[in-house]
Amino acid sequence: MKYRPATDVSILPPEFKIVYTIMRRFLLTGFRHTLIVLGIVLAAIGCSPEEATVAEPKTITDIILEDEQFSMLRAAMNYAGLGDTFKGGNLTLFAPTNAAFTAAGLGNDAAIRARTPGQVQAMLLYHLLPAPVETGALPTGQNAIDMANKGTAFINKTSDAVIAINNASITRTNVATANGYIQVIDRVLTPSTGNLLAAIEGNPDLTLLAAAIRRVGTTNTTIATTFSTTATSMTNPATVFAPNNAAFQADGRFTTQTAIASANQQTLANLLLYHMVSGLVFSNQIQTGSLISSFNNSRFTTIVAGGLVTLKGNSNFRTGSVKTADQVANNGVLHVIDQVMLP
Structure with a gap:
């Protein structure tokens, strides 16, 4: 058919x-x-x-929104209104994990919102580098970098390619995005606050130390330059173990600003130099042993146990503790301690 x-x-x-x-x-x-x-x-x-439809590459913001290890970073980003900023081109974000936020006391929305949006914005912009940086391109050693909030941070890359920014370790490198890179870090960074003297003068618990620096700064150029330089410098950065007011009062010699104003300048200068170390030493780099001070290369003892750093001068009878670590300045780093160390 x-x-x-x-x-x-x-x-x-x-x-x-x-x-x-x-x-x-x-x-x-x-x-x-x-x-x-x-x-x-x-x-x-x-x-x-x-x-x-072909999937489009994800921006830094997209990854923060999707990855649950960044849920607290996401909350902070949204609260600070930085979602569009993190979508911009040519960026590197040093991204703290949820564990990092928790360790910094920012482990929930309420803790983040206890700060103003402006404060959270400044904090997050200190984690943002306005350039796409792959860790393989970083030179070995310590280098100062300018962050998006105009603050200074310090990158340290060892000879075996271990990398840290300030006191935070980079735990995952080079997460590629459509607009740069994410470098995952294990701590929330504290923004820098001008030079070392500005950081000290801005702390109400360091008024006696500030008075001591002003007392000797007019005659001791080393101290004046170390604390007061306004330029970001990797030539002569310093680490300062800064005795708080309670430490000066416990020492008994310098209990008031009036007592400091009349103190022997050389005695004060020697005291300050003994609390200064050449170079950048962040808390995660301190080990049990000793550090060499700027006072006649005299050493003081360092003990690290259970995450606590304690110190002892050669003539002290007891140890003191680091109370607040890793306050970054454009020319060094500050650790607040509860003891005046004696050479």
């Missing part, structure tokens, strides 16, 4: 018109060639526009 195709196919849906045409070709020209064509057409009919 001869095959007779329907004479009116206009009533068929478009998809079936295509199939009709293919079936007719099948009967007229053979099975093998038509099967290939049919497969192509059916695949085209079944492919939706959404399935054909």
Whole structure:
């Protein structure tokens, strides 16, 4: 019996018109060639526009929004209104994990919102570098970098490629995004606060130390330069173990600003130099042993146990503790301690 195709196919849906045409070709020209064509057409009919869309690369913001290890960073970003900023081009974000936020006392929304949006914004912008930096391109050693909030941070890369920024270790490197890189870190960074003297003068618990620096700064150029330089410097950075007011009062000699103003300048200078170490020493770099001070290369003892750093001068009868670590300045780092160390 001869095959007779329907004479009116206009009533068929478009998809079936295509199939009709293919079936007719099948009967007229053979099975093998038509099967290939049919497969192509059916695949085209079944492919939706959404399935054909190519996924676009994710920005830094996209990754923060999607990755649950950054849920507290996400909360801080949204509260500070920085989602669009983190989508900008040519950036590197040093991204603290949830554990880092918790360790900094910022482990929930309430803790973050206890600060003003401006304070959280300044904190997060200190984690943002306005350039795409892959860790492999970083030089070995310590280098100062200018962050998006105009503050200074310090990158340290060891000879075996262990990398830290200030007191935070980079735990995962070079997460590529559409607009730069994410470097995952294990601590929330504290923004820098000008030079060392500005950091000390801005701390109400260090007023006696500030008075001592002013007392000797006019005659001792080493102390004046170390504390007061306004330029970011990797030439002569310093680490200062800064006795708080309670430490000066416990020492008994310098209990008031009046007593400091009348104290022997050389005695004060020697005292300050013994609390200064050349170079940058962050708390995560301090080990049990000793550090060499700037006072005649005299050493003082350091003990690290259970995450606590304690110190002891050569003539002290007891140890003192680091109360607040890693306050960064553009020319060094400050650790507040509860003892005046004696050479």
